[in-house]
Amino acid sequence: MTTSPILQTTGLSKNFGGVRALHNVSFDLRPGELLGVIGPNGSGKTTLVNLITRFVKPSSGTVTFKGKKISHLPPYKIVRLGIARTFQMVKPFYHLPAYKNMIIPLYSPRMKQLAGGKYGDRDAVALDLLEEVGFERDAHVAYKAAGALPQGYLKRLELAKAIALQPDLFILDELFSGLSLAEVASIVPIIEKLRMAGKAIIMIEHRLKELFRIADRIIVMNYGEKIADGSAAEVMESEAVKRAYLGAEDE
Amino acid sequence: MKKRKERIDRGIKVRSSDIFALLSWREMLYLGAPRILPVVVCLVLPLVLGPYWQKVLLSVAVVALLAISWDILAQTGMVSLGQALFFGVGAYCAGAMNHYWNLSPFLTLPLATIMGAVICTLLLLPVLRLRGIYFSMVTLIIPLILVRVIEATKIFGGTEGLSGMTPLPSKWIELYLVLAVLLCVLFGFRRIMDSDYGLVLKGINDNDRSVINAGINIYWFKAQSLFFAGAIGSFSGAFMTHVYMFVGMPVFALDYSILPIAAAVVGGPGTLAGATLGAFILVPLSEALRGFGGLRIVFYGVFLVIFIVVLPEGIFHYIQRKYHQIERWVGVEK
């Protein structure tokens, strides 16, 4: 490939006290690429996301986004540059209607930058975005309190909040976990559409089958280290991966 | 058979939630009453009360303002134990401007409101990053430090304080000024907290992670909330300086920190209206208990406990629920 990477990490490491959560992880990602990150529980996948988005400060290593070093910036500035993430544990505002949960991302200074200083009618935009991720408008799901929605909708809400920020890089942390096959099948086209639009996407997943179907490339993590990087087929052939997954993966 | 309480919106609430409410007087009244009632109360009370209770009404308004200020901060995730800081800084700003520069109260009040807000925001800016109880402790300590600073350096009259302030022209101006400010602050900030901007502030309290994740600098928003709370608190302090015609170290007393919190908690936090209602109940109650002498604080405490035990959600939430919903017991299947 000839395009320059949109995201580049070099030697990212993080120690929590004595725990080596992440060790010397380097990779890069091109625009329009969908990168899957897999690995057993506790292998450092979420930590990797937290270091890129700077929710957690790296012990060492750098992150470069669109050619600019970002690993010293506070998280809110990183978001403004165009990286949006979802959280593994979704924590919506349970007492608010789903569409009101969209107001905070729509209030983002990033929206103001992109729209040339104007916000527009946030409620209307919120409803449109939710419809895009599968909140049926006729059924008025978007008006229900987030606390009353099933997990499938909460995950879609989480995705819609990321889409609202119109980022160039999405980082989706276990978006599919806890969802039924049908629910996953309904979200996959949304993700493919984002990729078609040229967005770079990192997906952390335990649902390997679904991930392999859409990912261009897979990184495998184990004990905080990157143990394989390549196409799904290549990665699953690797000896290190087989060893990591033997016993660890029995789902 | 097990039972649970079912809550249903009153028919009139449903009917009056769209534009057709404008077609019927009954529904207009239903919508308007909660807004008109406080205005009427504030207009009429000064006229029907005797001179003693008029003074009490001033305290009620001041505590209500401090409680609203506390509630705004609390809704932004900052639990202040030091409303006396806002009150005291405002009081000294107004006092100093009046004493040294002879400015009229109509200038010192707005100036002290803004100066106080700036000073309080700057004082607390370094600790905005502290969470929960750590922030609270700092707010508790700063007023105590300021008292010692004034005592030791003898600025602003030291332990004597500054006296001989210009009073407001008449007690009627005093009463209606503070009540008008209270109503504006109450309705104005209720509106603000209900807006998208308010949603961001409340989001910081609920789940700051998701606010940061929207690219929003939460410290900038917390600072704004602090500024609002500081302005409201400083106004109340500045106002009292001109009522007492004196400003001194007692303005940093613990009472000004504790009473507003009690009012907000008893009245129902998170609504501003609850904080106001709480002040209208607790301050007169405290006055009415004066007859008990030393036992006053005991009875007062007992009342507080009763309120909190019987209506843990707060009085305002309770009234609001009764106003909008009917309740009935229904059997639960299984």
Ligand SMILES: Nc1ncnc2c1ncn2[C@@H]1O[C@H](COP(=O)(O)OP(=O)(O)OP(=O)(O)O)[C@@H](O)[C@H]1O
């Ligand atoms: N804030 C923290 N403090 C201490 N240890 C942490 C912290 N966050 C993560 N860890 C540790 O770092 C290691 C990696 O955790 P991480 O959450 O990144 O794993 P993961 O790959 O996302 O796992 P999962 O698949 O369960 O989500 C784990 O051993 C975890 O206990």
Ligand SMILES: [Mg+2]
């Ligand atoms: Mg994880």
